[in-house]
Amino acid sequence: MSRETINTTNTTKTTKIAKFTLQNVIKVYHSDSVDVSALRGVTCEFYKGEISVIMGPSGCGKTTLLNQLGGIDIPTSGSIFLETNKDITRFTEKEFDEYRKFQVGYLFQTLNLIPHLSAFDNVLLPLKIQKRYTDEKKEEILKQFDRLNISNRLHHYPDQLSGGEQQRVALIRVAVKDPEVLLCDEPTGELDSENKEKILNLITDIHKEHPSMTIIIVTHDPDFKVIADRVFFLRDGKISYILADEKLEEFKTQESNQISSIGLKDSKNSISQKIKSEKIEELEELSYLINKRMKELKEE
Numbered sequence: 120m121s122r123e124t125i126n127t128t129n130t131t132k133t134t135k136i137a138k139f140t141l142q143n144v145i146k147v148y149h150s151d152s153v154d155v156s157a158l159r160g161v162t163c164e165f166y167k168g169e170i171s172v173i174m175g176p177s178g179c180g181k182t183t184l185l186n187q188l189g190g191i192d193i194p195t196s197g198s199i200f201l202e203t204n205k206d207i208t209r210f211t212e213k214e215f216d217e218y219r220k221f222q223v224g225y226l227f228q229t230l231n232l233i234p235h236l237s238a239f240d241n242v243l244l245p246l247k248i249q250k251r252y253t254d255e256k257k258e259e260i261l262k263q264f265d266r267l268n269i270s271n272r273l274h275h276y277p278d279q280l281s282g283g284e285q286q287r288v289a290l291i292r293v294a295v296k297d298p299e300v301l302l303c304d305e306p307t308g309e310l311d312s313e314n315k316e317k318i319l320n321l322i323t324d325i326h327k328e329h330p331s332m333t334i335i336i337v338t339h340d341p342d343f344k345v346i347a348d349r350v351f352f353l354r355d356g357k358i359s360y361i362l363a364d365e366k367l368e369e370f371k372t373q374e375s376n377q378i379s380s381i382g383l384k385d386s387k388n389s390i391s392q393k394i395k396s397e398k399i400e401e402l403e404e405l406s407y408l409i410n411k412r413m414k415e416l417k418e419e
């Protein structure tokens with residue numbers, strides 16, 4: 120079977136191409152006396168041109184999963200096929216270097232800004248490495264700084280920036296690379312609601328401008344479901360649930376009357392409270408219940 124899995128769904132009639140096809144990906148970290156199984160057999164696909172959101176409790180393996188996709192780490196076993204049929208777990212060092220340099224933009228949870236470079240120079244660095252720095256790119260960078268309210272921080276060093284400002288600089292740095300794959304680990308973890316909205320809008324615009332870009336976002340923030348094409352719930356190193364297509368649309372509009380009309384015990388108030396409290400496990404449970412009830416109603 121070709122790894123370029125073409126999945127034509129009956130409902131939307133759209134052709135989806137798998138950018139990543141993961142088969143039983145396992146990651147075990149070995150340290151002195153204990154082994155930690157961070158991924159316990161992840162099998163799934165991330166589609167080209169989609170925004171996939173990965174959610175789940177702390178320690179469930181979200182960053183580990185992103186690291187395997189970004190070529191930062193290699194799984195203990197299993198395969199990760201790219202659209203090109205190449206298994207990245209078998210890349211040579213040189214192939215990994217090229218992959219990270221040209222194909223992937225990775226916004227790390229720890230941001231990784233270079234301390235002795237200004238915010239602007241941090242953004243320039245990957246473009247200089249790629250030999251793609253032009254006047255047009257400079258304009259684009261200045262525009263993004265302005266848009267994210269940090270144009271007065273261009274020449275500040277990372278330790279002179281707040282956590283949220285560093286987060287915005289780091290996002291601009293990966294976005295201006297125009298990568299095929301954009302991986303973001305907690306892109307709004309440090310931000311207030313106003314700036315969070317700006318990041319959500321920026322990611323949506325990047326997606327519009329680069330429709331073939333595959334964007335995968337790890338977050339604890341349920342608001343990301345609004346921009347998602349697919350939401351993966353991870354628990355104990357495994358995908359426990361995936362929301363897509365109509366199920367996701369239902370999930371997005373779950374605060375509407377629809378919920379009460381399907382006879383779920385939970386009222387819409389308690390659903391929105393749960394969303395606000397960001398209790399992902401409850402949210403996951405709830406989406407499962409909604410889905411189950413929808414199925415029952417369809418069968419009735």
Ligand SMILES: Nc1ncnc2c1ncn2[C@@H]1O[C@H](COP(=O)(O)OP(=O)(O)OP(=O)(O)O)[C@@H](O)[C@H]1O
Pocket residue numbers: 148149150155156157175176177178179180181182183184228
């Ligand atoms: N380098 C490592 N060595 C040993 N254990 C590790 C290592 N990196 C991660 N782990 C463990 O693997 C598990 C998954 O970690 P991971 O960072 O992927 O979680 P996460 O879902 O991203 O959590 P959070 O939401 O807190 O960022 C955790 O139990 C963590 O302690």
Ligand SMILES: [Mg+2]
Pocket residue numbers: 181182183228304
């Ligand atoms: Mg993490």
